[in-house]
Amino acid sequence: MPGLINKGKQSALPLSVSEIASCVRGYTLAMTASMTYNNIEDHPIEGIFIYPLDECSTVVGFEAMISSQIITVQIKDKSKIDDCYFDCCTVPNGTFQRGSGYILLDEDLERTVLVVNLGVIPPLETVNVLVSTSSELTTLPNGGIRVTTPPVCTPKVQRSINEDHGFSPYLTRVKDRHHCALGSHDQNSTNSQVCLSWLLEEEPINSIDYEFSFQLEIRAPYLLAGVESPTHAIRADADPSARSATSVVITLADKYTYDCPIEIVIYPSECGPAGQNSAYPRPFIRQHLRPAWARRE
Structure with a gap:
């Protein structure tokens, strides 16, 4: 259950707006995700x-507005963070002091999750969160390059969540199998602890419909053979007279239906779908692609 969490109730705040702007240059993806959450409680809460x-992604920027x-x-570099953290948590006599406001992560999680x-x-306040990441894209066996939106930005909508506990039954079952915590390290302070491991095991679910927009700009140093999406109908803005595309802007052709993350597959000109190797004289358009110029007069 990633996203913005109410630490006291250990439940997710509803997402009302999600906007993704991304750009592929070669085999590098730059993505900025803007998310708006609402505190629907009539009292203050602590948010995480x-x-x-x-594994191939790095956070390059974060901003939140409340x-x-x-x-x-x-x-910062991890070694500098460790040194700074040790200095902040050490009292004058040299002993280590456990505070109540720090975040505890194991070695695996600290490399694959951002926690703020x-x-x-x-x-009844609105929270705007902006996250910028840089990712190294891997090549599929057929030579394509896959781009997938983060599930935290595209949660499914489900209105039957247990509002008393803030968790689904599955999440309750796995709760006792993990012991890492956010907040106080005192295991007796269970009311203030949030177990990150089992929060990450649960699929992101939103309790309301949310506004969503997606844009992917492809600026390749190579010529593009084509672009497709196996998950959603997409539009491609490019020069229809070009014999091969080097810059394409991808958006959704239809309203997002909160069904699954968006997946885009990019094919350089030296490869084609299903392992076909050829130099396509023109960019191909698969079934899920709806080109913008096809509807122009």
Whole structure:
């Protein structure tokens, strides 16, 4: 259950707006995700933002706005963070002091998840979160390059969540199998603990419909043979007279239906779908692609 979490109830705040702007250059993906959450409670809550990352992804920027307050994250080398953390948690006599506000991650999670404590969120307040990442894209066996939107930005909509506990039955079952915590390390303070491991095991679910927009710009140093999506109908803006495309802007052709993350497959000109190797004289368009110029007079 990644996203913005109510630490007290250990439940997700509803996502109302999700916007993804991304750009592929060669085998590198730059993505900026803008998400808007709402605190629907009539009292202040403490918010924790959880954003899972692929192993080949790196956070390059983070910003959150609560009322007129802006929260930013300074990206540092891990060794410098460890030194700074040790200095902050050491008392004058040299002993280690366990505070109640730090975040505890194991070695695996600290490489694949961004966790930010946003502090107190006023009642009925809107929270805007902006996350920028850079990712190294891998090549599929057929030579294509796959781009997938983060599930935290495209959660499924389900209105039958248990509102009393804030979790689905599956999440309750796996809860006791993990022991890493966000917040106090005192195992007796169970009310203030959030177990990150089992939060990440649950699929992101949103309790309401949300506004969604997606744009992927492809600027390749190679010529493009084509672009397709096995999950959604897409539009491609490109020069229809070009013999091969080097710059294409991909958007959704239809309204997003909250069914699954968006997957885009890019084919360089030296490869084609299903392992076909050829130099296509013109960019091909698969069944799921709906080109914008096809409807122009």
